[in-house]
Amino acid sequence: MTLVHGGRLVAQALKRHGITHTFTLCGGHIQAIYDGCLDEGIRVVDVRHEQTAGHAADGWARVTGIPGVALVTAGPGITDVVTALATAQRTGVPMLCIGGAGPAALQDMGSLQDMDTVTLMRPISKWSARVPEVGRVKEYIDSALRIAQSNVPGPVYLEMPLDLLMNYAEDSDPLTAPLAPPRPAGDPDAIERAAALLRAAERPTFIVGAQLRWARDREILRKLAEKVRVPYFLNGMARGALPHAHPCLFSRSRRQALAESDLVLVFGTPFDFRVEYGRPGTWNPDGKVVQVDLDGAELGRNRRIDVAIHGDSGLVLAQLLDAVGSKEAPAWVSTLRASEQRARDKMAAEIAQSSDPPNPLRVCHELGQRLGKNDVVVGDGGDFVATAAYTIPLEWPQLWMDPGPLGTLGIGPGFAMAAQLARPDARAVLVYGDGSFGLHAMEFEAMARQKLPVVAVIGNDAAWTQIRRGQVTMYGEERAVATSLTHTRYEQVVEACGGKGFWVEKLSELGPALDAAFGAGVPACVNVKIAGSEFRKNAISV
Numbered sequence: 001m002t003l004v005h006g007g008r009l010v011a012q013a014l015k016r017h018g019i020t021h022t023f024t025l026c027g028g029h030i031q032a033i034y035d036g037c038l039d040e041g042i043r044v045v046d047v048r049h050e051q052t053a054g055h056a057a058d059g060w061a062r063v064t065g066i067p068g069v070a071l072v073t074a075g076p077g078i079t080d081v082v083t084a085l086a087t088a089q090r091t092g093v094p095m096l097c098i099g100g101a102g103p104a105a106l107q108d109m110g111s112l113q114d115m116d117t118v119t120l121m122r123p124i125s126k127w128s129a130r131v132p133e134v135g136r137v138k139e140y141i142d143s144a145l146r147i148a149q150s151n152v153p154g155p156v157y158l159e160m161p162l163d164l165l166m167n168y169a170e171d172s173d174p175l176t177a178p179l180a181p182p183r184p185a186g187d188p189d190a191i192e193r194a195a196a197l198l199r200a201a202e203r204p205t206f207i208v209g210a211q212l213r214w215a216r217d218r219e220i221l222r223k224l225a226e227k228v229r230v231p232y233f234l235n236g237m238a239r240g241a242l243p244h245a246h247p248c249l250f251s252r253s254r255r256q257a258l259a260e261s262d263l264v265l266v267f268g269t270p271f272d273f274r275v276e277y278g279r280p281g282t283w284n285p286d287g288k289v290v291q292v293d294l295d296g297a298e299l300g301r302n303r304r305i306d307v308a309i310h311g312d313s314g315l316v317l318a319q320l321l322d323a324v325g326s327k328e329a330p331a332w333v334s335t336l337r338a339s340e341q342r343a344r345d346k347m348a349a350e351i352a353q354s355s356d357p358p359n360p361l362r363v364c365h366e367l368g369q370r371l372g373k374n375d376v377v378v379g380d381g382g383d384f385v386a387t388a389a390y391t392i393p394l395e396w397p398q399l400w401m402d403p404g405p406l407g408t409l410g411i412g413p414g415f416a417m418a419a420q421l422a423r424p425d426a427r428a429v430l431v432y433g434d435g436s437f438g439l440h441a442m443e444f445e446a447m448a449r450q451k452l453p454v455v456a457v458i459g460n461d462a463a464w465t466q467i468r469r470g471q472v473t474m475y476g477e478e479r480a481v482a483t484s485l486t487h488t489r490y491e492q493v494v495e496a497c498g499g500k501g502f503w504v505e506k507l508s509e510l511g512p513a514l515d516a517a518f519g520a521g522v523p524a525c526v527n528v529k530i531a532g533s534e535f536r537k538n539a540i541s542v
Helices: 006-016 028-040 050-064 076-080 082-091 117-124 134-149 162-166 188-200 210-214 220-227 254-260 273-278 313-324 330-351 360-368 383-391 412-422 443-449 465-475 490-496 507-518
Strands: 003-005 021-024 043-046 068-072 095-101 127-130 155-161 168-170 204-208 232-234 263-267 288-293 307-310 376-380 399-401 428-433 455-460 500-504 524-529
Touching: 003 006, 003 028, 006 028, 006 134, 006 162, 006 168, 021 028, 021 050, 021 412, 028 043, 028 068, 028 095, 028 162, 043 412, 050 068, 050 076, 050 082, 050 095, 050 399, 050 412, 068 076, 076 082, 076 095, 076 117, 082 095, 082 117, 082 155, 095 117, 095 134, 095 162, 117 127, 117 155, 127 134, 134 155, 134 162, 134 168, 155 162, 188 263, 188 288, 188 307, 188 313, 204 254, 210 313, 220 313, 254 330, 263 313, 330 360, 330 383, 360 383, 360 428, 360 455, 360 507, 376 383, 376 412, 383 428, 383 455, 383 465, 399 412, 412 428, 412 443, 455 490, 455 507, 490 500, 490 524, 500 507, 507 524
Parallel strands: 021 043, 021 068, 068 095, 095 155, 127 155, 204 232, 204 263, 263 288, 288 307, 376 399, 376 428, 428 455, 455 524, 500 524
Antiparallel strands: 003 168
């Protein structure tokens, strides 16, 4: 045993949990942790805004399955990361944020950047605490990472005062230890009731959401869909769990499915705005509902359900497969497939357009054609990103990452940096709206300096279109304020930061620009002036 400073103890504790990278913006209060990370072989990745550090920690967890770690300095460093923790909480992603603080001996005396961050973080984290003394650093980190991964995953926050990090203690391991997160299976009686409903249903539909990401068997949904051949809709981090061409995977006919299904099985996704809160008008009022969630308190929120199963989506899918064996609903699949095909034919017509400037669906299609089998696509924006979500085909181990139900803009650079670090032999592709690019554009300097060849594709329509569309509809063109932009040359910003930039106004320029960006070896931005589209003409985001 050796006496080491508190920052080294932090690094040793993180290393025990398999943490290899941390994300930060420098601050005097947390420098001891950097020093400890150097000794323990943990990479310190620096960004240009603490919000990006938090989003990178979130993104690391989504790609690797291991909680990400953000290190932020006291006061405004911590307030800057609040949005990132709130995003991770709403999406159910495990991450640890360590915040600096002035010396405990000077607490409430007016030291630099002194504030009550523990209270600030409580509403947006699973646990928020101050480490009381240097000898308990490892114990608190063990507890924080255990809490972050248990039940529904989420963010945790630890405050560590400057004098604690500078003080010394023995580097022995605590009585606590890293623990694999427990994952509950479903109650056998509830599984059998759900299986009975599925066997009897004529028009059953599965909706599978983000909690599938934390299942230990990443192939379980594919195994189920081979035997239970009914419609499946995937959202959030479940995207890609079935091949894009799977005959039972649907994405453009969910409203019809909800309106006509006699049974909907909902896995790991809440009854929120994305599914119209589960209410009649969108959902068949006579249909049965089975809900599965890691959060028992989520069961039955917003609507009556027929079977409630508190459990891990992966384990419950496996239990259901064992209980049912096989199931087919060919007429129902055919009905939805016809509806799906009509929607896809309409999309295909826009994709085929040879317009100048290019149609947004064509831009997303061209991007999708260039993705590798391990690439990660990050969606940061509104209208253009929503188009990409429906257009770009994905299959695990490819990943789609977006902010989730909090709808946070600015997640892109942090997610993309984390993805590129976690998969250095693949490509992180950042699909941007021209509005969201402006939130954290300087992160391209951090990418270039740290040699992270992220590829960004901007759909530039010179507007906050997802908001402007509804604004014009409600108030008229002449009263549509604060939603207009210009066709700004954002790719020149990336070039000024050490990357490569490409401006595209014509369809003939698009393919060569994408190919050059993918081969650049440095951060690259393809800024595409896009045409208008009918694809999302009725979409209003409130």
